[in-house]
Amino acid sequence: xxxxSIQQLRDKRIKVTPQRVAILNIMKNGGHFTGEQIxxxxxxxxxxxxxxxVYSTLDTLERNEILSSFEVSGMxxxxxxxxxxxxxxxxxxxRVIDIDMDVSWLLxxxxxxGISxxxxxxxxxxxxxxxxx
Amino acid sequence: xxxxSIQQLRDKRIKVTPQRVAILNIMKNGGHFTGEQIxxxxxxxxxxxxxxxVYSTLDTLERNEILSSFEVSGMxxxxxxxxxxxxxxxxxxxRVIDIDMDVSWLLxxxxxxGISxxxxxxxxxxxxxxxxx
DNA sequence: TATTACATAGTAATTATTATTAACTAGTTA
DNA sequence: TAACTAGTTAATAATAATTACTATGTAATA
Numbered sequence: 001x002x003x004x005s006i007q008q009l010r011d012k013r014i015k016v017t018p019q020r021v022a023i024l025n026i027m028k029n030g031g032h033f034t035g036e037q038i039x040x041x042x043x044x045x046x047x048x049x050x051x052x053x054v055y056s057t058l059d060t061l062e063r064n065e066i067l068s069s070f071e072v073s074g075m076x077x078x079x080x081x082x083x084x085x086x087x088x089x090x091x092x093x094x095r096v097i098d099i100d101m102d103v104s105w106l107l108x109x110x111x112x113x114g115i116s117x118x119x120x121x122x123x124x125x126x127x128x129x130x131x132x133x
Numbered sequence: 134x135x136x137x138s139i140q141q142l143r144d145k146r147i148k149v150t151p152q153r154v155a156i157l158n159i160m161k162n163g164g165h166f167t168g169e170q171i172x173x174x175x176x177x178x179x180x181x182x183x184x185x186x187v188y189s190t191l192d193t194l195e196r197n198e199i200l201s202s203f204e205v206s207g208m209x210x211x212x213x214x215x216x217x218x219x220x221x222x223x224x225x226x227x228r229v230i231d232i233d234m235d236v237s238w239l240l241x242x243x244x245x246x247g248i249s250x251x252x253x254x255x256x257x258x259x260x261x262x263x264x265x266x
Numbered sequence: 267t268a269t270t271a272c273a274t275a276g277t278a279a280t281t282a283t284t285a286t287t288a289a290c291t292a293g294t295t296a
Numbered sequence: 297t298a299a300c301t302a303g304t305t306a307a308t309a310a311t312a313a314t315t316a317c318t319a320t321g322t323a324a325t326a
Contacts, residue, residue: 015292017304035282050306055283057304071204072254075282086239088248101242106219109234110257112326115221117257121205124243124250148323150273168314183275186316191274207283208313 012064019057021048027067027080032096033051034075034085064092070121072096090128097128134163145197152190159213160200160213165220165229167208203254205229217253223261230261 005024009016019042026041027033033041039054058078061067068082072089077096079087084107086099103122110117138157139249142149152175159165159174172187191211194200201215205222210229212220217240219232236255241248 014301017292018307036165048306050308052284052307053305059284060232060304070256071207074204086243088250091251099243099246099248101246103239105238106255106262110232113232113234113259115232115259117221117259118224119258120254122239122255123203124248124253126250128249150322152274169312181275183277185276185315185317186274186278193273 006064012066014060014064019046019049019053020061022049023054023061024066024080027078030080030098032077032098034076038078069118070123072123072125084122086122086124088104088124088128090124091125092127094131096123099124128129141199145199147193147197152179152182152186153194155182156187156194157189157199157213160211163213163231165210165212165231171211181212201252203256205256205258217255219255219257221259221261223256224258225262229256230258242248 005021006016008024009020014020022042022045023038026038034050034117035055035058038058039049039051041093042049042054058067060067060076062069065082067078067080069078070087071077072087073094077087079096079098081098084103086101086103087098088099089095090097103120106122107117107120110120138154138161139149141157142153147153155175155178156171159171168184168188168191171191172182172184175231176189191200191202195202195211198215200211200213202209203220204209204210205220206227210220212229212231214231217236219234219236221230221232222228223230236253239255240250240253244255
């Protein structure tokens with residue numbers, strides 16, 4: 001469990017609502033989720049939740065840099081990490097895993113070229129069947 | 134004009150069709166295109182072309198490593214470059230530009246970790262209004 | 267020539283996401 | 297603590313990019 005979800009929202013000075021807290025609690029231990037996956041997980045505890053609420057909440061959380069997202073395989077994937085890193089999309093399993101790698105070199109190179117991106121998505125496409133990742 | 138479109142298809146031993154050649158001719162001088170953009174460009178010369186043909190042809194060309202694609206802003210962007218590089222998505226102009234940067238370091242790091250990706254998409258999100266890119 | 271495989275056009279279907287809107291509520295202020 | 301208000305939610309409808317389907321067409325092969 002990373003940091004307290006309620007405190008995260010307070011730090012960013014946005015409203016603490018049960019929906020936001022619940023979404024953060026699902027995501028804070030890591031992993032990569034589609035909007036639908038979060039919705040399905042959330043419904044177990046919060047049956048009245050709406051899919052549009054999930055998406056708009058995820059948008060709000062990303063705008064406030066509590067979450068981040070990237071796109072692959074025709075959909076958006078959300079995760080609790082917000083610093084740039086490498087995600088591997090497993091084409092055979094249709095899931096995403098994190099790779100622990102320092103990419104500050106890439107960010108510095110971009111800065112040298114006058115580009116200060118709000119975010120950088122790095123997605124490697126790979127089969128993951130034969131390996132232990 | 135990079136290399137001859139017909140020759141590219143022959144080299145990969147896939148059928149040379151007018152639709153494939155026309156798509157490659159649109160894309161070979163660089164730039165980033167959505168399926169719809171290619172379709173609209175193509176219709177000028179080839180009014181009977183179908184949007185589904187455009188998508189299936191783009192798929193075929195990417196499978197044969199003549200083109201590549203990545204996803205950002207809710208859609209797929211196609212380009213004639215196939216080696217890994219950095220794309221910048223201009224959030225203010227809703228377009229993509231290439232950044233000339235060597236990313237072999239990143240690919241080597243991945244290889245060291247046992248990952249041999251079929252492709253790596255690197256997309257930086259940035260405003261581009263205030264700069265000359 | 268007959269056969270087989272692949273490609274295209276046209277249309278319908280899918281599906282992830284966004285827009286709309288009315289009701290609601292967290293957090294602030296009186 | 298009550299009232300206020302700006303932001304949030306639920307429900308539904310709408311959108312838009314992409315894919316599926318299918319009949320026809322075209323090229324390669326036996």
